[in-house]
Structures are given as structure tokens and as C-alpha cells.
Amino acid sequence: MAATEAQSKLAHVLPLGSRIDARGHLEVGGCDTVALAREFGTPAYVYAEDDLRSRARAYVEAMRVRCDAAGHAFDVLFASKAFPCTAAYRLFAAEGIACDVASGGELALALRGGFDPARIYLHGNAKSLAELREALDAGVGHVVLDSFDDVERLERVAAERGTRQAVLIRVTPGVAGRTHASISTGQADSKFGFGMDDARRAIERVRACDHLELQGLHMHIGSQLLSLDAYRPAVEAIATLGDFPVYNLGGGLGIAYTAEQQPPSIEEYVDVQVRAVTELVGSGKRLLIEPGRSLVANACVTLYTVQTVKRNVSTWVGVDGGMSDNLRPMLYGSLYEALLADRADRVGEGERCHVTGKHCESGDVIVHDVPLDDPRPGDVLVTPATGAYGHAMANNYNGIPRPPVIFCKDGDARVVVRRETYDDLAARDVD
Numbered sequence: 001m002a003a004t005e006a007q008s009k010l011a012h013v014l015p016l017g018s019r020i021d022a023r024g025h026l027e028v029g030g031c032d033t034v035a036l037a038r039e040f041g042t043p044a045y046v047y048a049e050d051d052l053r054s055r056a057r058a059y060v061e062a063m064r065v066r067c068d069a070a071g072h073a074f075d076v077l078f079a080s081k082a083f084p085c086t087a088a089y090r091l092f093a094a095e096g097i098a099c100d101v102a103s104g105g106e107l108a109l110a111l112r113g114g115f116d117p118a119r120i121y122l123h124g125n126a127k128s129l130a131e132l133r134e135a136l137d138a139g140v141g142h143v144v145l146d147s148f149d150d151v152e153r154l155e156r157v158a159a160e161r162g163t164r165q166a167v168l169i170r171v172t173p174g175v176a177g178r179t180h181a182s183i184s185t186g187q188a189d190s191k192f193g194f195g196m197d198d199a200r201r202a203i204e205r206v207r208a209c210d211h212l213e214l215q216g217l218h219m220h221i222g223s224q225l226l227s228l229d230a231y232r233p234a235v236e237a238i239a240t241l242g243d244f245p246v247y248n249l250g251g252g253l254g255i256a257y258t259a260e261q262q263p264p265s266i267e268e269y270v271d272v273q274v275r276a277v278t279e280l281v282g283s284g285k286r287l288l289i290e291p292g293r294s295l296v297a298n299a300c301v302t303l304y305t306v307q308t309v310k311r312n313v314s315t316w317v318g319v320d321g322g323m324s325d326n327l328r329p330m331l332y333g334s335l336y337e338a339l340l341a342d343r344a345d346r347v348g349e350g351e352r353c354h355v356t357g358k359h360c361e362s363g364d365v366i367v368h369d370v371p372l373d374d375p376r377p378g379d380v381l382v383t384p385a386t387g388a389y390g391h392a393m394a395n396n397y398n399g400i401p402r403p404p405v406i407f408c409k410d411g412d413a414r415v416v417v418r419r420e421t422y423d424d425l426a427a428r429d430v431d
């Protein structure tokens with residue numbers, strides 16, 4: 001396949017600005033991925049910095065145009081669970097967007113990355129007393145209440161401090177987006193948020209609290225949604241709960257992991273959300289959205305080195321990472337593409353292979369049934385679209401040090417998270 005053809009087949013899966021050079025090498029952020037593997041080792045997460053910035057700007061611009069037209073104020077929140085590291089927080093804080101965190105640990109990272117606490121939203125279906133105290137002491141702008149226990153506990157923590165804390169109530173509207181069960185969150189029977197009946201009681205309860213100020217509602221109906229159909233019915237449901245100044249519509253926009261997947265655009269997603277609130281609730285609101293995956297996933301590729309090629313009934317290409325750096329295929333059966341970094345112009349050619357990790361489980365398969373052009377030990381193998389929930393879910397199974405995160409821009413590469421060492425593996429062992 002010619003370089004341009006290969007490039008266009010995967011253009012929407014690879015980071016913006018990626019290209020295949022005259023030698024057939026894949027370039028990300030202006031850097032040759034073969035050279036990056038040599039310099040930084042593998043596995044490694046490689047992000048194109050411009051891609052992260054450009055998607056943040058696209059969200060802000062899409063919201064600006066539509067919210068201005070409908071008389072809404074707005075904010076875009078980086079759902080930081082998708083990619084929690086200091087450099088990412090710093091980059092998005094510099095882009096001027098807000099941030100949501102799902103734990104005290106993410107809060108600490110967001111503060112370290114320079115986020116104004118007033119622009120941080122704390123989530124969590126099982127927040128601890130300690131996390132609520134940390135959030136209020138830091139001065140977070142909003143806490144998103146998820147249960148009656150949360151309401152009682154936060155009221156107590158705010159009373160202790162003599163403050164009044166702005167809150168949103170998370171509602172599960174009884175509308176589920178079409179996605180994997182593990183990342184579907186809008187259905188009535190969910191561990192997240194209040195069901196519709198409980199939401200009515202929670203609104204009353206919070207309004208009666210002296211130290212909580214109810215500003216509005218939150219919903220997040222699921223993740224990796226490749227259809228936008230569920231958003232309007234979900235807004236229709238929460239519109240029955242009353243009229244509030246703030247509506248946080250969550251994240252969820254799906255992305256292309258494979259060449260065949262064609263997700264809606266950021267503009268289409270924002271259009272559906274803003275239109276739904278404007279038509280079903282009214283104008284003059286403050287609208288928030290919380291994209292995670294669609295901000296960061298396609299900005300990154302993972303580089304591996306092929307260690308072994310085994311021809312059984314199938315061809316098994318074993319690489320130097322796996323379920324310790326990308327759990328998603330094992331958790332959700334997620335699909336990925338794979339290509340060889342120095343033969344990127346031959347995408348789609350060659351024998352069909354399974355790309356496996358090095359972990360002690362048969363389920364440790366990163367990509368099933370993908371054509372690779374004569375894979376050999378030593379080849380650098382690339383899996384695109386690993387920027388969300390990859391680094392975030394990385395682990396040390398089998399004593400594998402977690403990979404570095406490299407940011408690339410205009411041909412320069414810098415390490416923003418270093419590779420773990422064997423000493424790191426024992427760093428918490430006290431005996």
C-alpha cells in the first residue's frame with residue numbers, strides 16, 4: 001500500500017499531524033517513532049502535544065458558538081481520569097479549560113498541575129470523609145453529590161469549616177447509551193448517582209442543608225458512545241426535575257480505535273447536547289461537558305518491541321508490554337489497530353496475527369487478527385489510540401515497570417512521566 005493510502009486509512013485513528021515519511025516510518029508530533037523507541041525504550045506512550053491542544057480548542061470553540069447563540073454560559077471540563085498526569089493537567093490548565101477529578105489522588109495531581117481549585121469538580125460514588133475534607137480545604141469549586149450518604153457527609157464537612165459548598169446532584173436518568181456494560185452509567189440500576197425518584201428527594205434534602213448550595217444537575221450516561229441518540233432522552237428525563245442554573249452533561253463521546261469506527265465529531269456531539277438543553281430546559285443556563293477519552297485517546301500511540309513471533313495454528317506476535325500498559329482489551333474486549341513503525345506504509349498487508357503481551361494469562365492479547373508485514377523480533381510495533389485509560393490504568397502485574405509518557409511537538413520529544421525502575425517496584429515495601 002502506498003504511504004498516502006496507508007496514512008489516509010488510519011488518519012482518524014492516529015494523532016493529528018501524524019505522517020509516514022519517505023522511508024515508510026511513522027512520525028508522531030514530528031518525531032520518527034523508530035527513533036523514539038531507540039531513544040526512550042519500549043513500551044512507551046507517545047503523545048502528540050498539538051493533538052491534545054487542538055481537541056481542547058475544538059471543544060471550547062464548539063461550545064462557544066452554540067452556547068453564545070442560545071444565551072448559555074459554558075465550561076469544558078477535562079475528565080482527568082482518562083489521563084491523569086501532571087503534564088496533562090498542566091497542558092489543559094494552560095488551555096484554560098476546567099477539570100473534573102474522581103478521587104483525592106486525582107485532586108492532588110490536578111492541583112500539582114496548576115489547576116485553579118475553583119475550576120475543579122469533585123466526583124465519586126464512594127467519596128471518603130478524608131477526600132471531602134481535602135476537597136473543601138483545597139477550595140474546589142463544586143462537589144458532585146452521588147448518594148444520600150455523600151449529602152450528609154459533605155454537609156457535616158462544610159459545617160465544620162463554616163462554609164457553604166456549591167454542589168451538583170448526579171442523576172442517572174434511566175437512559176443508557178449503547179456501549180459496553182462496564183462503561184454504561186445512565187441506566188436506572190447503577191452504582192452512580194441518584195435514580196429519578198431519589199433525585200427528587202435529594203434535591204429537597206440538599207435544599208434543606210445550611211452548608212450546601214445546590215446549583216444544578218449532573219449526568220454522565222456512558223462512555224465510548226458512537227451514537228448520540230441517548231443524549232436527548234436523557235436531558236428530557238432530567239428536565240422533569242425542575243429548572244436549575246447549571247447542567248453538567250458529562251462526557252462519553254466515542255473515538256475511533258479502528259479504521260472502521262467513525263464516531264460523531266466534537267461539533268455534532270456538542271450540537272446535540274446544547275440543542276437538547278435549549279429546547280427541553282430553556283436558555284440562559286450554564287452548560288458543562290466533561291470529555292475524557294475524546295480529548296486524549298487519539299493523541300497517543302504505544303510503542304512496543306516485538307520479542308518473539310510464534311507460528312502455531314495462528315501467528316502470535318509477542319511484545320514487551322500488554323495488560324500492564326493497556327487493560328482495555330481484557331476489561332471490555334476493546335479493539336485496536338497495530339502497525340510496524342518502520343513499515344507503516346504497508347498497513348493492512350501481510351499475514352494475520354494476534355499481538356500478545358508478555359503477561360502470564362492467555363487473555364493478554366492486545367490486538368486480535370491484524371495483518372502485519374512479516375513481523376520479526378526487534379520490530380517496533382505501534383498500537384494507536386491508547387491515550388485514554390491506558391497510562392491511567394497501568395499496573396505492575398508480573399513485575400513490569402510502568403512505561404514512560406513522552407510528549408512530542410514539532411520534532412522534539414520530552415519525557416513527562418519517566419519509566420518505572422525495579423527500585424520503584426519495591427519502593428513501598430517496608431520489610
Ligand SMILES: Cc1ncc(COP(=O)(O)O)c(C=O)c1O
Pocket residue numbers: 079081082100123220222223224250251252253290291292293294388
Ligand atoms: C462522571 C464522568 N464524567 C466524564 C467521564 C468521561 O467520559 P469519557 O472518557 O467517555 O469522555 C466519565 C468517565 O467515566 C465520568 O464518569
